[in-house]
Amino acid sequence: MNERYARHSRISGWDQARLSASSVCIAGMGALGNEVSRLLVMAGVGRLIISDPDTVEESNLSRTLLFKPCDIGRMKVAAAADSLRLLFPSVEIDVRPEPLINGIGLAELRDADLVLGCLDSRSARLQLSSRCFLVGARLIDGGTHPWGGEVRLFLDPDGACYGCGFSPEERTQDDVPWSCMVPAMQSVEGAAAPSSALVGAWMASMAIRFLMDLSTPNNLLVADIPRGLTTVTTATRDPDCPYHHPAGTPRLLGTSAMDSVAALKAELGPATRIFAWDAIQYRAECPRDDFRASKWQRPSPSECPKCGSALRIRTTLDLSAAPDEAILRELGIAPRELLFATQGDQEEWVELR
Numbered sequence: 274m275n276e277r278y279a280r281h282s283r284i285s286g287w288d289q290a291r292l293s294a295s296s297v298c299i300a301g302m303g304a305l306g307n308e309v310s311r312l313l314v315m316a317g318v319g320r321l322i323i324s325d326p327d328t329v330e331e332s333n334l335s336r337t338l339l340f341k342p343c344d345i346g347r348m349k350v351a352a353a354a355d356s357l358r359l360l361f362p363s364v365e366i367d368v369r370p371e372p373l374i375n376g377i378g379l380a381e382l383r384d385a386d387l388v389l390g391c392l393d394s395r396s397a398r399l400q401l402s403s404r405c406f407l408v409g410a411r412l413i414d415g416g417t418h419p420w421g422g423e424v425r426l427f428l429d430p431d432g433a434c435y436g437c438g439f440s441p442e443e444r445t446q447d448d449v450p451w452s453c454m455v456p457a458m459q460s461v462e463g464a465a466a467p468s469s470a471l472v473g474a475w476m477a478s479m480a481i482r483f484l485m486d487l488s489t490p491n492n493l494l495v496a497d498i499p500r501g502l503t504t505v506t507t508a509t510r511d512p513d514c515p516y517h518h519p520a521g522t523p524r525l526l527g528t529s530a531m532d533s534v535a536a537l538k539a540e541l542g543p544a545t546r547i548f549a550w551d552a553i554q555y556r557a558e559c560p561r562d563d564f565r566a567s568k569w570q571r572p573s574p575s576e577c578p579k580c581g582s583a584l585r586i587r588t589t590l591d592l593s594a595a596p597d598e599a600i601l602r603e604l605g606i607a608p609r610e611l612l613f614a615t616q617g618d619q620e621e622w623v624e625l626r
């Protein structure tokens with residue numbers, strides 16, 4: 274171990290070699306993602322996969338150490354990766370400038386040592402939690418309030434998931450298709466930079482301890498800055514919650530997400546139906562009926578070239594209906610994704626190479 278970690282190595286139980294062999298997925302590279310990722314990289318975590326579909330805006334700069342004014346307009350993941358490599362050149366970073374569901378495959382979540390949720394909406398958190406519980410991935414999720422925030426630890430695959438905390442009614446409110454075209458323009462709640470730093474430091478501390486096999490709680494921590502309090506609550510698993518069912522053991526394919534639909538069909542057989550997790554656009558049509566275009570891609574809002582109306586987008590989850598030449602990645606299929614396939618009454622899980 275080199276001089277860089279001299280102070281860490283004096284901490285009882287600290288295992289630098291284990292941290293450098295660890296890989297962590299981080300969903301979201303906003304204020305929390307910035308804090309968490311820089312702390313993990315400074316602690317010497319060896320590999321990160323980071324996803325975020327957004328670009329850096331000027332309003333981000335008050336809370337994000339990794340973004341500089343010259344990064345405005347760049348993808349957040351690219352700007353963050355550059356700064357993280359400056360902090361520690363040996364860190365390996367995979368950037369995914371896409372929403373989690375299109376950017377990080379289920380097998381990647383499963384094989385990561387830990388997943389960190391730095392997201393800003395309930396539906397995104399529910400999606401991340403249910404994907405983690407599908408494959409038994411360990412998750413630490415964080416959220417900020419204007420003055421404080423929460424850290425939720427889902428480190429026990431048999432414990433409560435994020436969805437367990439909601440009533441059946443609240444769950445149905447979140448049952449919007451993940452593919453909803455225009456991400457709901459939720460009013461963005463304010464949060465002070467110190468709140469992000471506080472919650473990010475809690476998350477990173479728990480993450481580092483978990484990666485080194487030191488004790489961690491499996492609880493909800495709430496940090497309340499105005500009252501100077503941190504409260505701990507235990508979540509209980511709801512047997513009726515639909516979000517924590519594991520997927521079956523997948524069959525590993527030779528096809529990867531960089532291959533075409535034809536390659537996938539050739540491997541699974543022409544009669545197999547294969548399902549994507551996120552809706553795929555196959556057609557866009559004008560509500561005034563003067564334009565229609567067939568195009569297989571990730572849903573993308575656009576305007577009618579004839580009259581300027583917003584085009585109505587038709588989508589499907591049936592990946593096997595896509596044209597042979599379409600590339601899986603361009604349809605929104607994440608690298609190393611697990612897919613559900615059926616043939617007659619046979620069902621199976623398959624894993625992209």
Ligand SMILES: [Zn+2]
Pocket residue numbers: 433434435436437438510511514515516517
């Ligand atoms: Zn649950």
Ligand SMILES: [Zn+2]
Pocket residue numbers: 559560561562563564577578579580581582
């Ligand atoms: Zn039109």
